[in-house]
Amino acid sequence: MILVLVCLGLVALFLAGSPVFAILGAIALYGFASHGIDPSTVIIELYRLTREPVFLAIPLFTFAGYMLAESKAPQRLVALAQALIGWLPGGVAIVVLASCAVFTAFTGGSGITIVALGGLVFPILRAEGYSEKFSLGLVTSSGSMGLLFPPSLPIILYGTLSGTSIDALFRAGIVPGTLLIVAVALLGVRQGARMPRHKFDAGVAMRAIRAAGWEIPLPFVVIGGIYAGWFTANEAAAVTAFYTFLVETVIRREVSLRKGIPHVMTESMMLVGAVLMILAVAMGLSGLLIDQEVPQRLFALLQSAGATRWVFLIALNVFLLLVGMVMEIFSALVVVPLIVPVAKQYGIDPVHLGIIFLANLELAYVLPPTGLNVFLASSRFRKPILEVGRAALPFILILALGTLVITYVPALSLLFVEH
Numbered sequence: 001m002i003l004v005l006v007c008l009g010l011v012a013l014f015l016a017g018s019p020v021f022a023i024l025g026a027i028a029l030y031g032f033a034s035h036g037i038d039p040s041t042v043i044i045e046l047y048r049l050t051r052e053p054v055f056l057a058i059p060l061f062t063f064a065g066y067m068l069a070e071s072k073a074p075q076r077l078v079a080l081a082q083a084l085i086g087w088l089p090g091g092v093a094i095v096v097l098a099s100c101a102v103f104t105a106f107t108g109g110s111g112i113t114i115v116a117l118g119g120l121v122f123p124i125l126r127a128e129g130y131s132e133k134f135s136l137g138l139v140t141s142s143g144s145m146g147l148l149f150p151p152s153l154p155i156i157l158y159g160t161l162s163g164t165s166i167d168a169l170f171r172a173g174i175v176p177g178t179l180l181i182v183a184v185a186l187l188g189v190r191q192g193a194r195m196p197r198h199k200f201d202a203g204v205a206m207r208a209i210r211a212a213g214w215e216i217p218l219p220f221v222v223i224g225g226i227y228a229g230w231f232t233a234n235e236a237a238a239v240t241a242f243y244t245f246l247v248e249t250v251i252r253r254e255v256s257l258r259k260g261i262p263h264v265m266t267e268s269m270m271l272v273g274a275v276l277m278i279l280a281v282a283m284g285l286s287g288l289l290i291d292q293e294v295p296q297r298l299f300a301l302l303q304s305a306g307a308t309r310w311v312f313l314i315a316l317n318v319f320l321l322l323v324g325m326v327m328e329i330f331s332a333l334v335v336v337p338l339i340v341p342v343a344k345q346y347g348i349d350p351v352h353l354g355i356i357f358l359a360n361l362e363l364a365y366v367l368p369p370t371g372l373n374v375f376l377a378s379s380r381f382r383k384p385i386l387e388v389g390r391a392a393l394p395f396i397l398i399l400a401l402g403t404l405v406i407t408y409v410p411a412l413s414l415l416f417v418e419h
Helices: 002-015 020-034 041-050 057-070 073-085 091-107 110-127 132-142 153-162 166-172 174-192 202-211 217-228 233-251 260-291 294-304 309-326 329-345 350-364 372-381 385-408
Strands: none
Touching: 020 260, 057 073, 057 091, 057 153, 057 233, 057 260, 073 091, 073 110, 073 202, 091 110, 091 132, 091 174, 091 217, 110 132, 110 372, 132 174, 132 372, 132 385, 153 166, 153 260, 153 329, 153 350, 166 174, 166 217, 166 233, 166 350, 174 350, 174 385, 217 233, 260 329, 294 329, 309 329, 309 350, 309 385, 329 350, 350 385, 372 385
8 A cells, every 4th residue: 555655656756846856866765765775875876876987977978968059059069961962863852860869869859959050950951942831840850869968968878878888879779760760851852852962062061160169070080980999988978078178268269258158168067967866766776676586586477478579679669669758868777787698698788789779769750649859849840749749750750660660670779789
């Protein structure tokens, strides 16, 4: 009876809008108390988290992403992509995809992308002749397209929670992430093939390259440096943070030291603080689950039900989509410590599992009626949620097919991963 009351109370707190980390903490504390475990475990987990080698990468990459968002880098990024590939059939749609993917990878979440880039790229799509429905669906689905590319914060969080190499996860995401972008881009090409095409203008392209000259090296330094083994995720984060700070405050002077930097630090560290609180209680909760052998019991239950590897993957897809529809991605990752041991029993590589996690959560962002991107796009463009959901439906189908391919073809994720 007490357990039922506790569960009902937690559900009531969730529906009332209580922070996810508070609910997770309450679950962990109740579990500790009911099993006679010292509740200070949560504090110990927070201390242990701060000693993780990858810990520094989280605030540094987040700071760099917010620096880019505060400057005029998004406008330069879109102008550069439009000048270089806007002349292709469906070029403007590809511009939107590429711009959003790069921006999401550096800012760590689709929310900032839709807010910062949505109002910029949506009018461009409409001016080029794309229908309102297509433009709305494209922007909504593009908001999370960069989550599989470095230096994506969700990749770092998955690696921290699962004990998986961050560098290996960064390498693993490149092919699946490219696959999803290409699949969506083909739909844009199909739409753009009926529209007048622009001629490539070398003068405009050179001006766009010069304008974005300081931002262009950034993704190549981060991605190339990690893939080439020049530096680790921590070192890449330090280089990225210092470089963006230097460019946007000293060279371009678009973010002032007096007002801009305090604002960027406040906003970015608020996100980091929220993420760390979720991580701390999630790690404490995972310790409880492992101590009580919950993963082993779950695996035994699945085995007794005759669940094969393929059945487990189908169930995992459905489960992650449901979780991703009701939680934002950082909170949704709290289930990682529960799933990873079970997946290992089925012979699923933890690196591949990480890409499955993020691909499904990326898709869940776009699923109506509760997907985060649907809500953000509805608010940003002042459209009913059902209208946004209908507009995103073709993109949802494409992303769903891509996610299934990523799930059942592990070679795509493990192509550049050394074992």
